[in-house]
Amino acid sequence: MTDTATAPAGSGPASDWRAGEERHPIESTGWSLEVIDASLDHISYRGTRILRALRVIVRDRDWRTVPAVLDALETTVDGAATVVTLRAHHDDLGARAHWTATLRLDQGRLDLSVDLGVDSDFLRNRIGIVALHPTDLASIPLAVTHPDASTTSTVFPVEISPHQPAVDIAGLAWHTGVFDVALRFEGDVFEMEDQRNWTDASYKTYSTPLGLPFPVDVGPGDAVGQSVTVTVAPGGAADPAPVASEHGIVADAARVPSVTVGAATAPGTPGARPAWLHGAGVLVELDLRDPGWTRALARARRDAGSSPLDVRLIAVDPSQLDHAVAALCGVPVARLAVFDAARHITTAPLWERLRDLATREPVLGLLVGGTRGHFTELNRTHAELPRDVGGVTFSITPQMHDLSTDQVVESLVEQRRVALQASRIADGRPVHVGPVTLRARFNAVATSPWAAGPADVDAFGYGAEHVWNSTDPRQGSDEYATWLLASFVALSTGAVESVALAEAWGPRGFGSVDGVPAPAASVLAWLVEVQGAPVVALDAAALPDGVFALAARLASGTVLLVANTSQAPVSFSLLGAPVSLAPFARARLLLP
Structure with missing residues (x-):
């Protein structure tokens, strides 16, 4: 017996899942990326992923990320290079700011410069560029250049690092297995944190070190200027970067x-x-x-x-x-x-x-x-x-x-x-x-004073209702x-x-x-x-990437639960049963 749900179904329309997202793919001079809302995402060079994203962020006194709204996106050609200009603003949580980002894509080089202006008085913990590095860099050696031009060596962490893997950053360099990649930052001192702590699929290099006092008053007329340059060159003989697994995930607890x-x-x-x-x-x-x-x-x-x-x-x-x-x-x-x-x-x-x-x-x-x-x-x-x-x-x-x-x-x-x-x-x-x-x-990281919730929780709710x-x-x-x-x-x-x-x-x-x-x-x-119930062992290698499966032994038989979180239809076999699922569909199967 099979119970299958294929989006869209139920009371929630499929459009809810990506409602309001603007996605603009850009390909030029070997580079490919997506502008998703006001973020530069999924940045690759000649088929090799270089960065998960480059973003401009404003974080208020309580570390809340003030949403960025993309106002304009323009693409022009300058000789062999492509120039992308983004204009965006922030207006929430009492924080107002605007910025212009200029992205230049050339052979083996990406330049991003940002000029941000503050439009209201507010307390900020961070304003500026962040670079997100993909987690498949785990265990890759990392060279860190500091503002005084000295260098240190470390690695992208394998275990989730509780504290910053790198600090006092002016530049970073690593080898992907295909390319030598280097980043150079200007406009502030940067450091890195392991965002897997929060289940983000990235390491993040950000400006404004945490050792500096925060929050900080900013107001109209204050400005921030930052830039990052990414260079990519064919690498020499080196150990290849680990290849991310291309299969699904199965339940493997005892029960x-x-x-x-x-x-x-x-x-x-x-x-x-x-x-x-x-x-x-x-x-x-x-x-x-x-x-x-x-x-x-x-x-x-x-x-x-x-x-x-x-x-x-x-x-x-x-x-x-x-x-x-x-x-x-x-x-x-x-x-x-x-x-x-x-x-x-x-x-x-x-x-x-x-x-x-x-x-x-x-x-x-x-x-x-x-x-x-x-x-x-x-x-x-x-x-x-x-x-x-x-x-x-x-x-x-x-x-x-x-x-x-x-x-x-x-x-x-x-x-x-x-x-x-x-x-x-x-x-x-x-x-x-x-x-x-x-x-x-x-x-969990607010600096604002705590405020008591209401006594009448039936009338006004409590906890998350007021977050x-x-x-x-x-x-x-x-x-x-x-x-x-x-x-x-x-x-x-x-x-x-x-x-x-x-x-x-x-x-x-x-x-x-x-x-x-x-x-x-x-x-x-x-x-x-x-x-x-006891978990029945499954072979994760039999699952396509993005598929999650759990099998449990009940008196009535084996219940198989499967979810396809990919954007493509999938077909495979588990425990001898054929399974076909549309994008973001799920199924329950009862097997003998």
Whole structure:
């Protein structure tokens, strides 16, 4: 038996997935790239990928990326070279700026110069050019030129680097296996970070070193001028760069992780418990500083039905835990964690208080810890993690830096990478991932003062409901349902025992407050059916690139779940069954 969904289907139109994206391909003098909105993406030279992207970014005091709007794109010819001029502006979050970027493409050389003007008073953490390097450069030697013309040698990291792989950068050079590539930056000092920490498929070289004070006041009349030059030349004899795998990803954990959903943070009250929540637990985050946390707990209990809760407490002081733990007495709890409200990690004083209270109060459930934030925070602070935590936590959003659909899709491979590295950090303990949300549900790096949420969460919502840009219009699309299945498969590896997905209901959830399911609700039902079941081994090499598959053994037979996240139709065979899927389609097959 086969259940197949092929976009467009369900209540979400296919256009939601790439709605509003402007894509302009450019090919000249051996170079090829795409202008996607105001970003220069997928930059290759004579068929060899050189850079993932070049961008001009404005980041406000809370590290939020102020969206860039492309106003004009012009292409002219200057002798043998092609010149592309982009004009764009930023106008959101109280920050207004405009810029002109001139891109010159010539044989073996790319020049990008940017002149940016500030149009309003605001606090910025960063303004300028960023260069994104593809992750298939992992392990490649990297030469770093510093502003004083000295050089050092390093490599593009294989393991996800918690801190900057290179700092004090004026230039970079590496060998692709075909070409010698060199970058030269002007206008500021640059440094590099490993964006795989946030499930971005890139290393990022950016301006304004983090060691400098931030945020900084800027205002009308302030200007930024920066440039980057990329040169590409045929390389000499050298070891070739590793070739990225061209096959899919399969679930390879011993058992299918258990499935939970994030508690709904939208306003409203469903008339009845949504049918799509049957069999799924609920993960609820309770900020004990907020006056509405007890009501948030009550809503989560209702949505969970008879399923246990995964409770994450957020506190400033250990004494705040007393009331919370008392409120959980008699509540079915699968897991219980506590995180520091400022650092978003499990700190020793909070952990010790939670552990002591849990031994005295009749609270069931495994005590876990780690971070409520990105894998980044776990990667950077796991040495501080109390040794007796029963499991390790982190969450995922693919859009910390980039809202594009390309980034959302590319993050799937990086989700497998962070799950495996988190499993190594856990060192024999289970890993609990989530919530996995398209957009950020809170700002882990904000410098603005914290503001309390409303007391009446039914009327006004809480948490993510009050976070800038937290709702993604792609949430209700059919393609998102396929993406969600692929995400779960990517995370079904290593020591991962549970995965929390999206929200129970509302604009960031599996359906509306009045009970109308989104396409993703069908995927949730598929995952609930197989959670905890033994995983049947699959051969990833049998899958086309961009395909994700999970097979689980049930009493009724083997359930095979498959998602095609590529933009091409695919046909292949798994466990003797033929599978054909349209672009961004998914299927459930029941095999004997």
